[in-house]
Amino acid sequence: MEGTDHSTNGRGGGSRSRQGRRPKKGRFRKFVTFMFSCALLGISGLVVLVLYLHSQALPVGTFSQPSQMYDMHGELITSFQPGQNREFVPLKSIPKSLIDATLAIEDKRFYDHVGVDLRGIARAAVVNVQHMDRVQGASTLTQQLARNLYLTQDRTWSRKIKEAMYAVQLEMQLSKDQIMEKYLNDATYYGNSAYGVQAAAKLFFGKDVSELSLAESAMIAGVPKGPRYYSPYFDMDNAKQRQELILSEMANQGFITEQEAENAKREKLDIQPAAKKNTVVQAPYFRDYVRHIATQQLGIDDREFEEGGIRIYTTLDLAMQKVAEEAVAKQLDDKDELQASLVAIDPRNGYVKAMVGGKDYSANQFNRAISDSRQPGSAFKAFVYLTALQQPGFTPVSRFKSEPTVFTYDNGRKTYTPSNFAGKYPNGFIDLREAISKSDNIYAVQTIMQVGADKVIETARKMGVTSPLEPLPSLALGTYPVSPLEMAGAFGVIANQGVRIETTVITKIVSSTGRVLYEAKPSKVKVVEPEYAYTLTNLMKSVFDPGGTAGRVAEQIKRPVAGKTGTTNTDAWMVGFTPELATAVWVGYDRDRVISSVDSYKASPIFADFTEHALEAVPPKLFPMPDNxxxxxxxxxxxxxxxxxxxxxxxxxxxxxxxxxxxxxxxxxxxxxxxxxxxxxxxxxxxxxxxxxx
Incomplete structure (x- = not known):
């Protein structure tokens, strides 16, 4: 009986054990049912969404609105007139090489996705997380077309969602070839008011799009990414690098062979000169620089910049700009190749008030005011002496003997033998004021050897000079190229008692709907104690004294002014300031041609003429002397x-x-x-x- 009881209990125990497992199976079944229901709901929702999108008409394409740029007083600088150069061509007239080049660089899965590339989004997300930055996008050609046809360029989630929906609708209502045709004709901007591949082919190569070679197709396909960055008119090096990247991608994706890619990379491109426009544009070099800052640094789409109806408020003073252009024109002969540039900055707020990048924008759009390709010569000595004045024992009466000297450096392994202008030496001791006034080279090199070139570079960096510099004795004589924009900003620090305010050209950008897209908040930091800045300012006033290197223009300026001239075999500079305005002027030739003695004296008159007339309505002010x-x-x-x-x-x-x-x-x-x-x-x-x- 006991055995029977045990046997029964055992079976009974087994029965209870199976009953104990039933809730687990039940939970699993419920989970599966729930997931199946969710999937079914998701599929149903997707079907409903697809049917909805399929039934809805796409919105009417947006009409472009001219964007406008204003000066600091609210006066209109320019109103962009987009869409003036557009010509539709059927897809069959567009060479396969251009279509393939576009696919290779913009959307290699174009024929596989449904308007939104989920795989591309995932890949871009991984890359961006790895780099902790947005280094790769995932917009398809269809999305780009939807954005340019129906939406603004606002970087908002609502816009991105609408863009994706419109892209799917386009894929439902148009074939892939129709989308490609529309993209290459309607959605692509190539700069210089050229819209679509036909306009681009005529613009860059003077031919119909059907006649483009592989090399030319790859060049054109690279421009829409950034027309001001990859256009051969604005930066041929960047344009060529992008063309070669596209050709390599085409080979990698099987569109062409490696040999075809290499042959195309070596092909000489005959870029047509940019057509001159009859309309007169105010401050054209400044306008282009503002566009560069807006599109390359602030993330404003290039097309939106012109036709998005945005309002760009800048720091320019149109009255000062006119004075600057007149001062440059007065000193330069239209028939000569001599060029000049001028940048003027208000040191009290960092605002660029005037910018002249050359004597004739219609003939050459290269902006020399922002180009860091010219040696500043003795104008760089300001950084040397400011560094020295901050070292113990160095004062305005510190003396060195100015005579022919051979300097040794690098532990005695190297020598440097500078010379004074025209081989003239006092052959005696001079102090800092005389060295600055007469621009004595021996004194400058003696100074940098004593204080250290590394410290001079550190000072220049604090004051906003970003161009490459090397810690060599020749640095004292300005042998490393910088830009006029850098020099004007750095001298503005001296004028502003050692306080550096970030150089600014755009104060605000407002969308067509009134939304503020960007508002400037320039950084402000004291990089030099005011007593040292003032001491150097007082010394640099001597440059305009009789016998000083700018003494011949002193009578033109009826106010306290300080500055430094600079001359090399190919460059002439005058960089100076009043309490309200810091200005850098450069004169020279684009091809590093040697300038004559007559040409080398033109920078100072431009500076003097501009400074006096630009501040004509401003009462003369003294440089404020600090308590110390x-x-x-x-x-x-x-x-x-x-x-x-x-x-x-x-x-x-x-x-x-x-x-x-x-x-x-x-x-x-x-x-x-x-x-x-x-x-x-x-x-x-x-x-x-x-x-x-x-």
């Missing part, structure tokens, strides 16, 4: 405090605590009797009297 600056009379021959016996005694400013304390004894031991060497705090009245007497 003192003024004493010194004997130039010894650098010591002057006595009544010292001939040619002059007032000199020093950072407080660095001024000389010993009196000159070379002209007699009599101490001063008129009290003129009592340390004077930098009151505006004393400064005004010194400026007037000078």
């Amino acid at each position: 600056v003192v003024s004493v009379y010194i004997d130039p021959a010894t650098g010591k405090l002057a006595t009544d016996k010292c001939p040619g005694a002059r007032a000199e400013v020093f950072v407080k605590g660095t001024e000389p304390t010993d009196y000159c004894s070379e002209h007699g031991n009599a101490p001063p009797s008129d009290g003129k060497n009592e340390q004077k705090k930098g009151s505006w009245w004393n400064d005004l009297k010194r400026w007037w007497n000078d």
Whole structure:
């Protein structure tokens, strides 16, 4: 009986065990049922969405609205007139090489997706996460077409969702070939008001699109990514690199062979000259620079920039711009190849007030004002001396002997032998004021050897110079190219008492609907103590004194001004400032041709003419002297405090605590009797009297 009971209990236990597992199976069945229901609902929803999209008519294509650019006073600089060059061609007239090139670089899965490429989105997401930046997009050709036909370029989620929906609708209602045809004719902008591949072929190569070679097709296919960046009219190097990338991609994807790609890369392209426009455009070089900043740095689509109806508010002062253009034109002969550029910045807010990139925009659109390809020469010495003044023991009366000198560096393994202009040397000791006024090269190299080229580069970087610089003795003489924009901004730091404010050209961009797309918030940081900036400013005023390198234009400027000239075999510079305006002027030839002595003297008159007329309505202002600056009379021959016996005694400013304390004894031991060497705090009245007497 016990056995029977045990046997029964065992079976009973087995029965309870199976019953205990039933809830697990039930939960699993419920989960499967739930997932199946969700899938069914999802499929049903997708079917409903597809049917809905299929039944809906696409919106009417958006009409382009001219975007407008304004100066700082709200005056219209230019209103863009898009869509003036457009010609439709059927797909059969477009060469296969151009279609393949477009697919290779823009949408290689075009014939496989339904308007939205989910695989491409996933791939782009992975790449962007890896780089922690948006380095790869996933928009298909169909999405690009939908965006350009029906939407704005706003970077919002709602716009992206609409773009995807319209792309799917396009795929439902048009064949792939029809979409491609529409894309190449209606959705693609190539710059210079050219819309569509036919206009682009005529623009760049002067031929019908059907006549394009493989190399020409690849060049054209690369432009829409950024017409101002990849157009052969604006940057041939970038355009060529992108063309070669496209040819390589075409080979990788099997559109062409490796040999065909290499042959096309070597083909010489005959780019047609850009057609001149009869309309006069105000501030054309500035306009192009604003476009570059907006499209390359702020993310504004190039097409939207012209026809999105946006309003671009800039820092330009049209009145100053006109003065700048007139000052340049006055010094340059239209028949000569000599070129010039000018950039003027308000140091108090970093606003670019005027920009001239060359003497004739219609003949050459290259903007020399932003090109970092010209050596600044002695204008770079400002950074050397500002660095030196911040080192212990170096003051305005620090002296070096200016004579032919061979400098050794790199632990004695190398030598450098600079020379003064025209081989002229004082062959005696000079101080910093004379070195700046006469632009003495030996003094400058002695200074950089003493303070260190690395420190000079550090100073230049703090002041906004980003061009490549090397820590060599020749750096003191400005042997490394920079741009006028950099120089104007850096000298503006000196004018602004050592405070650097980020250079700005766009203050605000507003969409056609009134939404603020961008608003400038320039950074502001003190990079030099004001007493050192003022001391250098006071020294650089001597450049305009009689005998100074810009002394011949001093009478043209009726206000306190400081600056530095710079001359190389191929470049002439004048970079200077008032409290309200820092201006850099460059004169030279595009092909590094040697400039004549007459040409080398044209930068200073341009600077003087512009500065005086640009500020004509502004009362002259003194450079404010900081509290930590003192003024004493010194004997130039010894650098010591002057006595009544010292001939040619002059007032000199020093950072407080660095001024000389010993009196000159070379002209007699009599101490001063008129009290003129009592340390004077930098009151505006004393400064005004010194400026007037000078």
